Amino acid sequence: MKLYDSIGPNPRIVRMFMAEKGIEMPKQAVDLRGGENRQADHLKRNPHGQMPALELDDGSYLSEITAICEYLEEKKPEPAMIGRNAEERAECRMWTRRVDLNICEHLANGYRFGEALAFFEKRIPVAPDASPGLKMIAANRLQWLDGQMADGREYLCGKRFTLADILLYCWLDFGSKVGQPLDPANSNLAAWFERVGKRASAKA
Structure with a gap:
């Protein structure tokens, strides 16, 4: 997996969630101020052009912070940051x-x-x-x-x-x-x- 990261509160939410769970993965910075997130390469990852995006091992992408965090919770259930039941x-x-x-x-x-x-x-x-x-x-x-x-x-x-x-x-x-x-x-x-x-x- 790889996290496409940037400035802003939403990418920080995912980083903080990962830190709580002890998840580490490669990160690639996207220049939000320079508009890199609105260019073709990033729009393939997230057609809304928003940040962050998570590249999965099969080459597909997830966006939306809740979806990303729920996916990570399923992959690494402990410590539970959403819930155990x-x-x-x-x-x-x-x-x-x-x-x-x-x-x-x-x-x-x-x-x-x-x-x-x-x-x-x-x-x-x-x-x-x-x-x-x-x-x-x-x-x-x-x-x-x-x-x-x-x-x-x-x-x-x-x-x-x-x-x-x-x-x-x-x-x-x-x-x-x-x-x-x-x-x-x-x-x-x-x-x-x-x-x-x-x-x-x-x-x-």
Whole structure:
């Protein structure tokens, strides 16, 4: 296998997931800023032109971070970062879905349509007027999530550190660098963020 890697939170999610599982493989950097991901060679790997992409041993490719991480979990089940049984896997997928749809997507597009508009308007459809509203939705959903963490849970799935935590951590860390820092009033999430940041995999 080989990981086509780049800057950005999504490739980092896969690297952090791999670090937690002790998976190592060759990596090939793709120049995102230079538009290499929109050129023919990469579009053969992922027709959406997004990052990352995983080349399998049979020469086929996987994209989409959840699909890549679930594939790696099946190939190397331990340590389980999604779940060891149907109940654990369902719980992780539930939280991953909630975080992705309600927080990460809004945070990402708030940035793409706002501060990064000059970069993204040549690459994807953009809606500049939507940027403030998208950021507001992400902030609102983070406030909701902070309330969900108020019962003293250590991670999104209770005591288990999972893909859901990795997804949220990488995007919140990115948000802090692009004008969408976590509101310190979300004290439960702030404590969670500090805990996750101390993990060795956070350096991936």
